[in-house]
């Protein structure tokens with residue numbers, strides 16, 4: 189057992205976690221109880237590529253996932269990444285946890301969100317874990333990169349190297365929601381740079397929330413351009 193796992197276990201047995209929703213004892217070593225865990229807005233798998241819900245298929249989610257359906261949007265314009273794995277939908281209480289973690293620096297919620305991802309999703313083990321980077325001005329303002337915090341929990345748990353200085357955001361963001369998909373792609377061109385070649389590496393790209401997928405797609409394109417064989421996107425929540 190590694191030292192940090194031992195410390196972790198001692199900590200949990202000395203201070204058993206309490207549910208962040210109802211304060212009942214936590215379940216699975218998490219700060220969410222069994223009932224609240226079952227009530228979380230878990231993401232229903234849809235499109236094999238982007239994870240988006242497929243119209244009229246919510247009742248047969250498992251069957252849809254098995255059939256490898258791809259949505260019309262991914263068929264028309266394949267994104268830069270190979271697949272999205274999402275744990276939760278961006279709904280109550282997850283949306284509030286993400287905001288408190290991101291904007292108020294409530295780091296234990298970030299850790300909880302990463303643990304929920306690992307509890308729900310069993311992703312194929314990649315060669316590298318890379319967080320979606322923030323522009324340095326934004327990083328200075330916020331004090332931390334939320335994606336890097338999430339990625340570091342995942343990397344430690346899975347025993348996969350976390351590489352934080354590989355992918356950089358060279359330009360500050362543009363407001364995505366006001367743009368059409370085609371303009372979004374154009375606006376994202378050259379925003380991300382990869383600092384060294386990737387020798388056919390399989391990369392897991394970590395982010396907190398996937399909305400349009402334009403950012404993840406632009407990161408994935410940059411990583412593939414640098415030689416990545418595969419880019420899978422791991423997100424806590426699918427908006």
Ligand SMILES: [Zn+2]
Nearest residue numbers: 207210221224
């Ligand atoms: Zn609870």
Ligand SMILES: [Zn+2]
Nearest residue numbers: 235238259262
């Ligand atoms: Zn899709």
